[in-house]
Amino acid sequence: MIMRLFQIAAALFLAVAAIGPAHAASDDNTLTIQLKDGPVVVELMPDVAPKHVAQIKELASKGEYDNVAFHRVIEGFMAQTGDVEFGDMEDGFNAGRAGTGGSNLPDLPAEFSKVPFERGVVGMARSQDPNSANSQFFIMFADYPPLNGEYTVVGKVMSGMELVDKIKRGEGGNGEVSDPDRMIKVTVGK
Template sequence: MKLAQIATAFVLAIAAFGPAKAQSTEEFLTIQLKDGPVVVQLMPDVAPKHVAQIKDLAAKGEYDNVAFHRVIEGFMAQTGDVQFGDMENGFEPGRAGTGGSNLPDLPAEFSDKPFVRGTVGMARSQDPNSANSQFFIMFGDGSFLNSQYTVVGQVVAGMENVDKIKRGEGGNGEVSDPDRMVKVTVGRN
């Protein structure tokens, strides 16, 4: 190949793939906790429907003041029950974790993304197509969840604040007087 042909092939390759794009701030979720912010990089390429629903709920302020109702040491912290978990508007401790939102449940978007420390996954019932608004953040590895739950993101900053979330005392990680997501916004704030 001549130099001119190589240069032409290079230019065509760049045109085909386009310039590298900076990540949109809309691909992040910032969760303000009592101890500081947690930044989650969302994965719309992995779970587009779930990410869109989380962003919609966050943009409407639905996640603000929602309890971490189930927190298990070494495993995960679960939150996002906007129906029964809002600690400033209709909080029902006995029902927190059983509700969702006024949006529809979503079909599973399982992937090969592993559940490791900082992974954010969607909570659901035994029905794989029942995820709605609840999600959890992993404290450690959870390979037994791989390809069984939808991965929506990864904590990229503030994991030390997740580590400070109050743990549950009950057999299923139920938390009395739980910590909450103070404010949740779309973007890297």
């Protein structure tokens, strides 16, 4: 009986120990976006889009996303940000060009998947060329099936979606935002 209890305790210990490293690894695939109203936590999906996730993590680790505007925000659709070239509201912000730039890293080949574009999903923005995603991404306010298989999914909001809902909406025909909200700080990990 005592031996059996010892075996159960040992099995539980090993199970808990196994969970620990897995949880720590998942923190490496967590992106925290500090907004004016608080943090938004995104679970990145390297198994779905490894090249895109690696690029986002590299840019975030270098502070490239800090103070970057949500330059295009469409009610009931999505909030777009990530133009590190023209969207930095503290260094070189250009409202007329925000949304047309990228980063000094190369554009990436599409990594389309079967993950649907639904509320909270984070996808990569691109031009008409499917292989042109670079630094810009968007967060979905609602489900939008026409994007499925046409844009690369990189993650999903795990907490703070109510804060994403508060991002200032655009007034222009393409969702352009005057005096936009920004990502204050973006970090990898919680």
